Amino acid sequence: MNTPLLPAAMQTDPPIPFTDEEIGSAAHEKHMPSVRAVAVDPERGLVLLNLVGADASVSAVIMELLRSKSNGVGFMPTLFGKGPTGIPTQLTIQPGIRYTIFRSALATPGGSIRVKNWCLLITTANIAESRRRAPIIPPQLLPPAPPTTTGEAVPTGPTNQPLAAPPPHYIIGAATATIPNPQALLGHLRAIGVVLADDWGETMRDLALEDLLVMPIPAAGVTCWLIDCDLIKWVELVRHGIQSRQFDIPVQTALPQQRAA
Numbered sequence: 001m002n003t004p005l006l007p008a009a010m011q012t013d014p015p016i017p018f019t020d021e022e023i024g025s026a027a028h029e030k031h032m033p034s035v036r037a038v039a040v041d042p043e044r045g046l047v048l049l050n051l052v053g054a055d056a057s058v059s060a061v062i063m064e065l066l067r068s069k070s071n072g073v074g075f076m077p078t079l080f081g082k083g084p085t086g087i088p089t090q091l092t093i094q095p096g097i098r099y100t101i102f103r104s105a106l107a108t109p110g111g112s113i114r115v116k117n118w119c120l121l122i123t124t125a126n127i128a129e130s131r132r133r134a135p136i137i138p139p140q141l142l143p144p145a146p147p148t149t150t151g152e153a154v155p156t157g158p159t160n161q162p163l164a165a166p167p168p169h170y171i172i173g174a175a176t177a178t179i180p181n182p183q184a185l186l187g188h189l190r191a192i193g194v195v196l197a198d199d200w201g202e203t204m205r206d207l208a209l210e211d212l213l214v215m216p217i218p219a220a221g222v223t224c225w226l227i228d229c230d231l232i233k234w235v236e237l238v239r240h241g242i243q244s245r246q247f248d249i250p251v252q253t254a255l256p257q258q259r260a261a
Helices: 055-066 182-192 198-210 231-243
Strands: 024-027 034-041 045-054 073-077 099-106 115-122 169-174 214-216 222-227
Touching (some): 034 169, 055 115, 169 182, 182 222, 198 231
Antiparallel strands (some): 024 034, 214 222
């Protein structure tokens, strides 16, 4: 028999916007929902967009962004306070990349839930989504093919053709964060195929920031860092960290042998 859910488990609070302060407005035709958070890869397009407003306005802007032949939507920063820097006036999604929409309703003081809170998030910023897919391993990092019964190696196809660069991953942090969370970085690195110990998070983050494998990108309401997904670069960085003894390597101790009864 299934155990019924407790009232506390059923009455969970809905997701709230990233910030209470309006950063600007997204504009499509007559719709202008409030922007509460935005992050943009300058060379590719939107990473995150958090909108609050009427259902029709919020959905119209999001659907226009996801339309196949869309030219994007306008962005107008607020005139009050310090506006975001580096955010373009035209927001477009990254072509060929999947996005996820997180939806919730906001209760107003009068009890209305007509105000919608939607967040458009690129899938490569979602660790859970990224871990569902097997990493792409470059041919240079693959073991040699086993020989056949005749002693000849099994052909693996042409390796002189360079593989397309994998899309970058992104770390989302709070607006007050100054450096990326090391555990979030470990999660993304494992999703792209980097093998790391749990205790190496902070050291790997510092090395990656120094080598520009992790770089901040324009964002407001949140902070955002781009992760270079070139697996060969990360393998070289891990090798360098091990050779220079910057990573703590656990020492294995032999277990005492037990006497036979």
